[in-house]
Amino acid sequence: MAVQALSYFGVSVKRPDEWIKFGTDVLGLMAADDGDGANRLRADHRAWRIAANQGKEDDIAFAGFEVADAAALAGMHQHLLGQGIEVTAGNPDLAADRGVIDLISCRDPDGLDIEIFHGAAERFEKPFSSPQGVQGFVMADQGLGHIVLGCNDIAAARRFYVDGLGFRLSDVIRMEIPSAGPLELEFYHCNPRHHTLALVPVRTGKRLRHFMLQANSMDDVGFAFDRVLAAGAPVAATLGRHTNDHMISFYAQTPAGFEVEFGYGARTVDDDTWHVALHHKPSTWGHKRGA
Ligand SMILES: [Fe+2]
Structure with missing residues (x-):
């Protein structure tokens, strides 16, 4: 289920x-x-x-x-x-x-x-038309994107999302945070999207760390980055590629403080062939913070 x-x-x-x-x-x-x-x-x-x-x-x-x-x-x-x-x-x-x-x-x-x-509710009678000319987002059977949630009790969150809602583990990123020690992020899927949900085992302030939207074109990531700069919105992380879903993306701070990840080109998960993996870095390159 x-x-x-x-x-x-x-x-x-x-x-x-x-x-x-x-x-x-x-x-x-x-x-x-x-x-x-x-x-x-x-x-x-x-x-x-x-x-x-x-x-x-x-x-x-x-x-x-x-x-x-x-x-x-x-x-x-x-x-x-x-x-x-x-x-x-x-x-x-x-x-x-x-x-x-x-x-x-x-x-x-x-x-x-x-x-x-x-x-x-669907609105095929009024097709999606981006006011900024974005050539569409990857959704359909992959859902809207992903959310990353901070948790007070990772075991309780796991019981709810895995045993309750039926999420399956995609992989884990084990990181060493200089000021905070080891931190293990867990990435979960419920369809071909590499992760629809990620759980962070600490809750600092906001529940939502970020949400992610995946554009259909790499140019749309670049155009969105330009719009972030033009709007004077804080760039939270530079362009980079993630180790686990291989997405190329950047992060910006939304007016509510939590971040949005805007990306392109993630790989997908097939439950018949997927192996849970362990990573030691969130990004192969880029995603620099405070840059
Ligand atoms: Fe993300």
């Missing part, structure tokens, strides 16, 4: 207008129709992918994971109850707000609202 994709997430930010403007003007996402929710962004044929709601946290507020249909949702509901996870079902108002046929919700061990749904 496993979710198939991260399909949407919401952030709670002090200044939603500014955050959405960063999304459209810098990241090249498309504002959703008002009928699909205020302060929401599109990245493909789905009605929306990212919501920015008013709040003081400047952090992730909820994440929506998708299953195939009503039967799969019922199966997931029973599975989560069997894992001792408290589940809320039968919330038509929330389902209507998210634009999905049906959903159930629960909380991860660090208090993040997790929604599992089927039947997302």
Whole structure:
């Protein structure tokens, strides 16, 4: 029993207008129709992918994971109850707000609202068109991208995301942080995307370390980098290539403080042939911080 994709997430930010403007003007996402929710962004044929709601946290507020249909949702509901996870079902108002046929919700061990749904709203009748000319993002069966979460209790997070939601380990990056000692990052997949979720075994400030969007073209990474510089947004990490998913990307700080990774060219995972690996560096080159 496993979710198939991260399909949407919401952030709670002090200044939603500014955050959405960063999304459209810098990241090249498309504002959703008002009928699909205020302060929401599109990245493909789905009605929306990212919501920015008013709040003081400047952090992730909820994440929506998708299953195939009503039967799969019922199966997931029973599975989560069997894992001792408290589940809320039968919330038509929330389902209507998210634009999905049906959903159930629960909380991860660090208090993040997790929604599992089927039947997302699609808008093929109004094709995605980036206001900055981005030639599309890698989504479809790989979901929207990935999120990296800091955890107070990595064992509890593992039980929730692996035993509960059905995530499979892709690999581990074991690093030595000069001031903090050894740190082990865990990368998980639920579809061909190398990682949809990464868990960091410490919680420093925000829950969301970064989210990642993958462009269809390397030029779009360069254009996005230029837009970050033109907007005066802080570059959090320079262009680089990751050791594990092989993605070429850069990181920028969003107006809410957490970062966005904007990348191209990641390799994918095939469960039939994949071997869990151990890495000792996050990047083969680049991704310099404080540069
Ligand atoms: Fe990332």
